[in-house]
Amino acid sequence: MKLSRSRISAAFLLLCTGIALGACTTTGAGDGAESPSSAPARFSWKSTDGGATGTLSVSLADGRTFYGPYVQITSEARSNDLEPMWRGWPYRWSDWDLQPAFATVYSGRLMANLRTADGQRLRCRIYLTDPAEGMAGGGQGTCRLANGVSVDAVFPRT
Numbered sequence: 001m002k003l004s005r006s007r008i009s010a011a012f013l014l015l016c017t018g019i020a021l022g023a024c025t026t027t028g029a030g031d032g033a034e035s036p037s038s039a040p041a042r043f044s045w046k047s048t049d050g051g052a053t054g055t056l057s058v059s060l061a062d063g064r065t066f067y068g069p070y071v072q073i074t075s076e077a078r079s080n081d082l083e084p085m086w087r088g089w090p091y092r093w094s095d096w097d098l099q100p101a102f103a104t105v106y107s108g109r110l111m112a113n114l115r116t117a118d119g120q121r122l123r124c125r126i127y128l129t130d131p132a133e134g135m136a137g138g139g140q141g142t143c144r145l146a147n148g149v150s151v152d153a154v155f156p157r158t
Contacts, residue, residue, distance in 0.1 A: 120145070123144055140152075
């Protein structure tokens with residue numbers, strides 16, 4: 001069976017598109033500990049855009065797993081990108097000097113708003129080691145439960 005040039009070109013284009021899309025997906029993991037108990041926590045993340053946005057999950061020693069979106073604050077972040085980060089929480093962090101109406105400063109900071117299946121919340125703020133690399137560049141931060149318990153996190157470079 002002889003294939004036409006247009007079919008070969010289409011197949012090649014489809015193959016290249018698949019490779020390119022697959023290359024954009026990055027994943028990683030991190031470790032942490034609850035404070036003050038020092039109970040271990042395990043973090044994992046996934047991004048399909050090079051690390052600027054994605055999903056983060058945290059498994060605590062008591063069996064709870066929190067999951068949700070993260071976004072890196074960059075000059076390209078829009079206020080509607082940040083809106084999900086505030087759901088269920090006061091509308092800003094006073095010590096970040098960041099107005100949620102806009103984000104025009106490349107800050108090297110990342111926010112995540114996570115939940116369990118039954119609606120418990122965990123909010124994270126992470127300082128990226130190499131902001132241009134996103135989560136793949138590593139970082140560290142703190143997550144806080146609504147009851148005030150904190151979970152420190154360290155993400156190694158992947």
